Amino acid sequence: MLLLGPLGFASPWVLGALVALPVLWVILRAMPPAPKRIVFPGVALLAGLVDRSPVARRTPWWLLLLRLAAIAALILAFAGPIWKPVVQVPADGPLLVVMDAGYAAAPDWSARQARADRALVEAAADGRPAALLLANGQSDAVLTFQPADSLRAGLRGAQPAAWGSALPNDPQAALAAPPEGQLSTLWLADGTDYANRAAWLQALSDRGPVTVVPPARPLRTLSLAEDETPSLTLHATDDAALQVEAIGPDPQGVERALATLTPGDPISQDGLTVRPVAIDLPPELRNRIARFQIRGERHAGAVVLADDRVRRRKVGLVGDPADQAEGQRLLAQTHYLRQALAPTTDLVEGALGDVLDAAPDVIVLADQVQLAENAELAEWVQQGGLLIRFAGPRMAAFDRLMEEPLLPVAPRQGGRDIGGALSWGDPRGLAPFATDGPFAGLTPPDEVTVRAQLMAQPSPQLSERTIAALSDGTPLITRDRMGQGQVVLVHVTANAEWSNLPLSGLFVQMMERLVATARLSPAEEAAEDREQPFWTPQTVLDGSGHAADPTDLMPVAAEEMAQGPGPGRPAGIYVAGERRQALNAGGPFSLADWPGATVEDVRTAPGRDLKGLLLALAALLLALDALGSSMLARGGRRIGTAAVILLLAVLPAPRVQAQDIDADLARAADEVALAYVITGDSRVDEASEQGLWGLSQALRQRTSVEPGRPIGIDLDEDDLSLLTFLYWPVTESQPAPGPQAYLRLNDFLRSGGMILFDTRDGDVTGVGGPDMSGALRRLAAPLDIPPLAPVPEDHVLTRTFYLLSDFPGRWQGNPVWLEAPPLAAETSTGAPFRQLNDGVSPVVIGGNSWAEAWAVDDNGYPVFPIGSGWEGEQQREMAYRFGINLIMYVLTGNYKSDQVHVPALLDRLRIEEVLAP
Template sequence: MIFGAVTFLYPALLAGLLLLPVLWLIIRSAPRRPRTIRFPAARLLIGASHNRRNAERAPLWQTILRSLIMLALVLAAAHPVLNKADYAPENGAVLVMVDNSWSSAASWPQYQQGMKQLVNQARLNGQSIFIASTAAQAIGANRVDLPPLLGPLSPHDAQNAFERLQPHPWGPQYPTLTSQIAERQDITNAITSAILITDNTDAPGKADLANELSAVAPLFVLHAASDVENGTLVISALTRTKTGLTATLHHDPQAHLRHTVLIARDAQGQIIVRHPATLAENTTRTSLDIPLPGDIANAIQTVGLANIDSAAALFQTGAKWQQRTVGIVVSSGDGPVLLSDRYFFLDRAISPYASITYGTLASLLAQSPDILVATGTIPGLGSQQGALARWIDNGGMLVRFAGDSPNSPDDRFLPVTLRLGNRDFGGSMSWERPKHVLEFSDNSPFFGVSVPDEITVTRQLLAEPDPDIVEKTWARLTDGTPLITSISRNAGRIVLFHVTPWADWSNLPMSGLFVQIWQRLLPLASPDHRASPQIQTLLPPQSILDGFGHSHQPDPTVLALQTENDMPDPRHPPGIYGQNGQAVAHNLGPYLTGLDTPIVWPDQARIQTLSDSNQTDLATFCVFAAFCLFLLDTLITVLTGASSRFQGYYRGRKMAKSLAKTDQNNGMGKHQTNANAAPDMPSRSTLKNLVLLGVVLGNTALVLTGFGSISPAQAQAQDDSNSGKNFQAALHPRLAYMQTGVAAIDRLSRAGLSGLTETLRKRTAADLAAPVMINPQTDDLSFYPLIYWPLAEGQNLLSPYGSEQLNRYLANGGMILIDSRDREVEPARLRRLLEGVEIPTLARAPRDHIVFRSFYLLDEAYGRFDAPLWVDARPDPRLDGVASVLFGGNDWAASWVKTRLELEEYGTATRNPIDDITPRQHELALRFGVNLVIYALTGSYKGDQVHLPAILERLGR
């Protein structure tokens, strides 16, 4: 309902205005509370005449004031909005497409405000909504695709769907979205308008989608005000220099000067550098040179932009960022002083990324560098063999090259056995042509680096074909002979280039490939890294970033990174991959393009700005006005009561004095009247009633206007509070799952136990409430008959108090199902995760165990896998022989999830287990879950039934 510039979102609630006349009559007909005055003597009533008086009505000011309070509350409930934003026509269904890719994170609050306004508009106009998003997500084990189109949805369901949307740190999939919409003929037939919430950045397929939608229905493009004013800003590159670092900012063309601040943080998240930056007009790239001391630059872990929460505005450094110390072994007096010097190419390749020192072997070993580089035979090795061996064993990396000598190095610091002499081809006396370099294999740390065709080799050191030569080879020529070999030695490593570091044997040192090889070698010499025989080429995720640039533990859908040359996607989001020295920073900024080319929208598209500056929510003012009027009513009532008490007190004193004077004149003498006695103070119930009325009115206003409503997340938070959780668990039995701190695992546990609870409710008499997450360090465990505990790397370890709570729970008859989730678990890992918990001796559950007979007849603990079930070997007789701990690795929570929709309801990004198991396996897993819960609730009841024939026979005697 619209009145001029004011729009009521809930006009039906204006019917409450019909109650105003009734309220007026009630207030006016209610008499004022009578005032009680105690007279000093009853003789004053002698001869008094009876004059009938009508009860006084409530004062007019009070009636008007309280009617205005009711009017303000009714208007607030109808939710008036001044200058409500209308983004689409008011009839027919609406298709809302939300760009939730990387570019939306910086303006996501405004996007959410725009989605809320669209829902309000649809609610007001009675429209249905179709919802589409542009960022792909992981589906199943290997599939990546856009989520399905939703709709038609009611405004309420659409609001819930919008609340579940979050920005993702990868690019949009506009061509796929175009195909999805084209396949849904029901959408193109039903919609009367299409709304695209996005920025002005171009992306593949974005203009094509706009053109096709414009031919179907009117297209409205909504931009955030921050995007219009400030544009898009990302960190596209961050390089280390000898004097500090250089950051490159990529942005759309600036219409005016813009200022920002670059913020660098260390591993603890503390700010160590703030550097102002100015973006010039009509530029798309800004380079910032920041001078920093080496130790401060080494400590930098992330560099971001102030007041921009986006994965594209955050650059992580990774292990290769820390500058290594490299010592190049030379003879006494040698050094790179000339352009033709043999160390020139080596110095140019390493110096931008490490600190180089030239010296003899003895002096360099005394400095303990991270890497030693030597060419040919090592000068001074004879007296330093023991020191060099100890340095390598403690984690040093020795990198060797072929030298000028025609003979091969003959010492023991080599990764392979070399043949005498060297191989020469491509010369005037050779029939062979120069060899090229093969692409690096997947067991090489250089995997993913492209090899230029112009790289050739004319001479090389030949290695003997030992059985392990393949594992030791990191690079080879086209004929299969090794070019770079390596071997680990204790905590250190030895690397051999089978060519010289100058350009007489190969043009490799002159190429950019030589620089890239050193960029991969330097991180392997990290002080935190200990060499292993096999170099990790599949780098597991350590931590990943969400769309806002916040770091968190990786979900199970995140796969190991094999090459950092691909743009982040749902399987490889930006973050840190690998371990220790091989940790690689996978950033989003370097892969973003098109920021300097704004998109060209169709002529018929209507471009609008998402802004709430002209839209005012009057419901807040109505509630505030009602509260102010209530305070005014209370104040006047209190002041009026005080004035009446003062007047009564004054009249009482005057009457008492007059009575005393009359008694003296009549000679009555002294009597019991106290002339100074004042009338009694009225009861405090008046003020109590006023306070109670204020509380009721305030709560009513909050409920009617929605300000007192509790969101699902808040309701869940309140339900998870300690007192509320214990109270609910005492009234309604329920299952519980252990909080691990890994969000994806916790969400999966809740979804699985919810599916099991629903199955129990349908098939058995166990009517359990919704499962709840518990923490032994804060929650009382005695209310839960069964606790499911999934084990996960990165989970929160128990404190001594939490372990004590858990042990007390087990000793008092509680039951825990421990799930390693991986068929079996290493004993060392199990001891670490369960440290402090008194796990009894476990034995494999026999086929006739009660847990397999409690409801269904089963022969094993079915789940996602087929690992055995382990139970107490000697259950406590005090607990009726019921096992307190059950252990296995069948990933039961995943196998209990009923449908994909249920999995998505809890917001878990893990793959759907229904895709991995057959319906028969799923059914058997649910049956085992039912047996498990019945066993936890009834104990050895089914075991007693086994002896029923013997008991009856004995009773018959």
């Protein structure tokens, strides 16, 4: 490439043609323009005369300049001019393309492939051998260099991996057989640092120049924080505001975003922005979550798969069997614990030995002392179990309470009576919870008081072991670590005997927080690991974060699971027995630096190709030359016409736009488009659009009707003449259209259009009739609506496509009203149904909320739940069938009603066949 300041030429040899310009000047100067032709009869007298000294007229200088400028522009154009080109280091040796192929490369993988392909094409044009190294940790073989063209097919088929980028362990061994010449390296980096990257950079820099192409997009990853309460951590190279979606099956089993989590305040850490993301969700919702994903990110590092760490905990409940008698059930401590824990945990009740055999995550003891299984219980806690103990009369009266094991603090025997008849004080309230404790964010109600408690012996560690206290500073809940587990003591009873805390909603929240701090039972982990030395992949991800097929993967050894995702064990869910463990690719990462390498600035735009502009300039100059030649040849006549033609050729054609018809409405003239009335309520309008889109998809799949995207109609502004069907959801706050809108609506009804009025209330008032809604009466009063009646069993609407007897939406069992049949419409002899509604009923009125039943999101999943389980989906299917019948009824009119004549026509054909000779 030849560089002249900021201008570069890809084919500089073409510039040699500029030397011919002086020769062209002389030739064009010597050639006169075409002579001016003048018709004169007297010229005939000059026939045969010869001019002994002819003098040629010379071409004007300005016309020569136009022609030379046009030729120069063509020469420059074919020379490949580029403004501010990206200068490549000249190289004639082998080329090595290194592509980071971990999850971090997935967001702009296609752009990386295009950049690598361009380098291979240039190497092939220069005849240089090349090698392609994908940094996915799957190859330790010696690199083999081959013709660059042969690598392009493998490059197009390469995909990012569902783990971090990784290069071969020994760069010297991998580069042991390079071809002759200086090695040039193009490294398409994902921006992260990883093992052996620095060693590879040094090894490649020693062999030749290294050009690094950094990522064009910021990297954002998500990881599960190892904390008492399950939470997420978001790591990003920028500080953009992001959201995390909690995705799982809804009650109908359709996977969708169940909740949206907002990250906390950012923290700068080693050049990255770190944000905590609290999983502040109800446990029953959290247990349905299958994965967490950063909104808008499409790579495996932006996904956290939910496993046993965020699952529903198994809780063992141990109480006094005597309390299970019918008369004592409401007084038992286990009753209140059961009511608080059952909705959010898997409860196991029984004796302590039986509970330990079930390998729970949490054990709750209600006023239990001097247990025979204390040794096994202590071992279980040491291995990571959470033991929650409640005080009570038995514990307070135990004479060797100081010797009782598995308590976080040393208690006093006898307890403390605060609000009794023999005490001087009043019941105590609860002090505010610490902002860094397990109850942070909870607010103690003023009505919650404590009348008695089990006191703790004063000690230097008492304050740090207290996680909840009374208003006078005495401990209410204490906690201490024991090995890998923890022991919690609640200094009051779990029933209303010592306080009214168990009667409040705060008690449920506090128990949920305590149970959430439990880790998986290490006893269960150890037992499962002994029984299952291998983990089998159940669900895996590809590098883009999409589900992949795990059938080709081998089981993973238990000792390899701790190494995280890698070759042969991509990010995904792995099972061993009854346990599920997630390998998540995302997490903390370090930014890479590139000493000694040339780093391309991805923000700098590549050089601008000037070839097209020069060709356009040459065409313009040639057009001006033609205009000038015409002016000289015709003596200035018709110059105006030629100038107009030139201007029309040069100026761009104006864009033709429809000024009076909206683009969506114009589309309705070319395809069937279902329309809905814009009510001004964004939630209702969105449901209408999603509902008609769902119905349009059903029509495409099941019928020959192929509707386009639904159209929102502003009744006061839009024309209705191109529409056939209009869905009108009725809302109480919807303003009535203007007089002109009602004129257009009446014309629409008279010309064969239909309006489906949907009050969406399911007739909850039980009034019935087409005027069940006051808002409907207000909106429909100015319309020319005929008398209405419920849909009869033999109406055309019941059989236009499907045979229906009911017309459910999100609600069902309510009548649907349309134009009443004429009084004389009787059933003919032998006809299966009456011939009703020779035309189409202009209105259909109901309250079953059909749009919400039809509604689907962009992925084709239902938006609104209907009923529960199979019955709900069956009702949704019947709603789709009603919608299809309705659209077919609008489009075909009385086509099905004409079947009443079929028997007579068949009889006539048979008679004609008999009479035929």
